[in-house]
Amino acid sequence: MTVRLRHFEHCDLAAALEIERTCFPEPWSPAMFLGEMNRSGRIWLVAEAAGGRVIGYGGVMVVGDEAHLMNLAVAVPERRNGVGRTLFEALAERSSRAGARRVTLEVRDDNEAAIGFYRSEGLEVRGVRPGYYQGGRDALIMWGDLSAVERRMPLPGSEVVLAIETSCDETAAAVMCGGTEVLSSVVASQVDFHARFGGVVPEIASRKHVEAIVGVVAEALARAGTTLAHVDAIAVTQGPGLIGALVVGLAYAKGLAFATGLPLVGVNHLEGHIFANLLADPDLEPPLVALLVSGGHTSLVHVPEWGVYQTLGETLDDAAGEAFDKVAKVLGLGYPGGPILSKLAAEGDPEAIAFPRAMMRSGDYRFSLSGLKTAVINHIRHEREAGREINVPDLAASFQAAIVDVQVAKTVRAAEEHGVRTVCLAGGVAANPSLRETLRAALAERGVALVVPALAFCTDNAAMVAVAGTWRLRRGDVLGLDAEAVADLRLD
Ligand code: KG4
Ligand code: ZN
Secondary structure (H helix, E strand, O other): OOOEEEEOOHHHHHHHHHHHHHHOOOOOOHHHHHHHHOOOOEEEEEEEOHHHOEEEEEEEEEEOOEEEEEEEEEOHHHOOOOHHHHHHHHHHHHHHHOOOOEEEEEEEOOOHHHHHHHHHOOOEEEEEEOOOOHHHOOEEEEEEEOOOOOOOOOOOOOOEEEEEEOOOOEEEEEEEEOOOEEEEEEEEEOHHHHHOOOOOOHHHHHHHHHHHHHHHHHHHHHHOOOOHHHOOEEEEEEEOOOHHHHHHHHHHHHHHHHHHOOOEEEEEHHHHHHHOHHHHOOOOOOOEEEEEEOOOOEEEEEEEEOOEEEEEEEEOOOOHHHHHHHHHHHOOOOOOHHHHHHHHHOOOOOOOOOOOOOOOOOOOOOEOOHHHHHHHHHHHHHHHHOOOOOOHHHHHHHHHHHHHHHHHHHHHHHHHHHOOOEEEEEOHHHHOHHHHHHHHHHHHOOOOEEEOOOHHHOOOOOHHHHHHHHHHHHHOOOEOOOOOOOOOOOOO
16 A cells, blocks of 8 residues: 655644544544644654545654654554554654654553554553543553664655755745756845845845745745645755855754754755756766856866765956956946846957956966956056047957856866866856857867756756755755854865
């Protein structure tokens, strides 16, 4: 018999009351269920048979390192099918994830079937509560160790993961099934609140995340046509990023994990950007080289296998996206600068102004972009002082070409040196059409394939966190509820 476990919802109450009435001499009342169901530290599950018929349920209360089994029942005709065992073991597993190390329960001293069942689950009688039940029957107190409970993972291929991303200025949530199917991806951008400052203001970012996160997660679940009851794990960006922004997402994810008993998976934001490429090509396999270019990072990473990252070199000063943002700010074009400048660049001449290609011949994989930014600012000042009109498209195209040339040259060399057949682009600047096309052409000449995420998955989003989170979940990489956000979390 196939039994499916899911979260106990209000709509299950009637079915539970009916089972309760036929199972126990002292059935729980509706008020008892309602009083216990949605309290913190409670984990309630129902077991349903084919067609969604509720055939059993159980609930535990986790306090500190102890899980107290409050109720466990299976409809009489469905007994001896292992439903009770499935429920009990799932509750034990989820309690263990929520921090419990032992389980306790009370059982009527004349309920031999139940006592035998709990004994077979490794519990033993530790005490008696005289006259606990109506009619003066005693309760036996049973006790079991949870430290050896095996933490089972949902079957690979069908896991539903809810992911949350709040590392910078986008509040994002996504729901993904089986690691490749995006059921929903919601991104609430705060850009308008930061635009007038020409960059992200950390304090504003944190506050806006707090305002948006509940709605964004609810929207992601609604658009996926699902509820928390059908989710198998919560994935969240743990770092790197703005600490106050990361903390909002992590705290919210921890709360969800605690309330539901679901596993919490921590994802490195940069790893998420790299995994976004699996959305473009589900068969993508390392070894590969990733060019990671975002508002905060510019680096070349060798990925010999998933989860192993070797940073070949990174920027010594500004990140590529940051350079786009700063130049756009000087030109008074708004924030973020990347999309605006790349649009203008499409109409300009990339050879109009000869900007420096810093570190082009450094012989390593390091980058430097602050000199280019200064060169652009000096050019603008020079032209203005000479009373000449600035040709913004030419400037944008020449600036962009200076960045793209260096990125492409170093990426091609890294691919050759490490003998990889595949290169991936990752991070917000991966949305740049010139970078995508120039790199694709240069790699194609050498028989190396370029994988790039769809535009929506280049800039910050939670779908990429869900992909990386599903992979980590499968490996059993689960965070404790004491996990902290790490502003400078590294890949390697
Ligand atoms: O990955 P992301 O969304 O956030 C960070 O983790 O930093 O990257 C944002 C950065 C911004 O600096 C933005 O200007 C840049 O990506 N960006 C672009 C383009 N679209 C976004 N840069 C160049 N060309 C683009 N089309
Ligand atoms: Zn990013």
